[in-house]
Amino acid sequence: MKPPADVPIPPDLSRRYSRTSGGRAWLGSLQGLICGRLERWDLEVDLEPGQLPWNGHGGVVVPVTRKGVPAALKVAYPHDEARVERFALRLWDGQGAVRLLESDAGTCSMLLERLDAGCCLQQVPMETAVEVWGGLTRQLSLIPDQRPEWQEFHHVAARAEQWSDDLPADWEQLGRPFPRWLLEAALEVCQTRGAVGRRGGTDVLVNTDFHYLNILARPEGGFAAIDPQPMIGEAEFSVAPLLWNRIRDLPRSNPGRGLLDRCREFSAAAGLDAEVARQWSLAREVENALWYASRPLHDGDLARSLWVASTLAGRTLGGLPAAHDLPAPGK
Structure with missing residues (x-):
């Protein structure tokens, strides 16, 4: 697998988390967190040139593939709601909610099935x-x-x-x-x-x-x-x-x-x-x-x-x- 390139961070996510010292520290570590999960879970970034990953209020979601199968890598800012999300997804097991494929509590990261973001x-x-x-x-x-x-x-x-x-x-x-x-x-x-x-x-x-x-x-x-x-x-x-x-x-x-x-x-x-x-x-x-x-x-x-x-x-x-x-x- 080739070394992963830097994933662009959506500007509004950067603005939101640049307001506090904790947010700035997380932004500073975000590329490393993403690259670590790409390597650990054998993922390839699936972004077109110039395309930004998706993001919500509390994290970034990068479209990826694993062995050719589309998926989504979510890395969240550590907070209470993000820490318990994976437990609910395990219980639902893809029935009515996005399917959880992998998770890592230490980096607040999850690998999810790819849905249609549009x-x-x-x-x-x-x-x-x-x-x-x-x-x-x-x-x-x-x-x-x-x-x-x-x-x-x-x-x-x-x-x-x-x-x-x-x-x-x-x-x-x-x-x-x-x-x-x-x-x-x-x-x-x-x-x-x-x-x-x-x-x-x-x-x-x-x-x-x-x-x-x-x-x-x-x-x-x-x-x-x-x-x-x-x-x-x-x-x-x-x-x-x-x-x-x-x-x-x-x-x-x-x-x-x-x-x-x-x-x-x-x-x-x-x-x-x-x-x-x-x-x-x-x-x-x-x-x-x-x-x-x-x-x-x-x-x-x-x-x-x-x-x-x-x-x-x-x-x-x-x-x-x-x-x-x-x-x-x-x-």
Whole structure:
């Protein structure tokens, strides 16, 4: 095998991780990490001249081949979500999610089946997205068993219990950035769903970042989840990202009603309880709103989270941009 050439690093990934000393150190080591995995797993880079590898928020994905078979090498910035991703992929074993071929915990690297990066649920009609997402959610909602991977995941109920303490403290510290009633609506969800989650016996493996961009087409047909953020708990916790993405696809005549209809439609397609999904989505967006309020240059994201959360609570806040003027996440 010939020595691997340097793989170009996408500029937006470099910009994102150049802001901290830890990020700069990781960027400085990234070529070595990639080359080490290419050699260890006997891979060839499969990039056209001038082509950049793919990247998300937390890592780079290099198209490769192994003995002529297409695959994808993912090297992630070390963080909690990246460290547990491989455990969920092992449990799913290619059923509803991208298949894991190899993994290395020390370098936060994985070799994955190659999916079609140019075809995700962001571009398909919403009716198709509902059907695909519902079917995949049914596949991914595994019931815990005795395999050791299950010990690696946090519980949704524990997250709710943590929010019960953190949300009011953050709300006060940030100068009460939205009305108290919306905070109290989220706290009620945390208290009720947290208690139910502890005693309900409905635990499954939950992909908590299961939105349109994280579902790619398989070349042979069908779709698969990528970049999971796995937890254990009620499957309804996974609906929220579908609501805060593709807001501009909601009906202009009544986007608020359209948001609630979307929650019901995706829930029904996956066999979930739409009311429980609404509750979890409300709490998750209030937590998102406080995160955005704590950081500069996120006014548009804060407005989007407040619109979604308050609309799900039944009292859309005034003073916010119209739904179709809200920015998409990451914009």
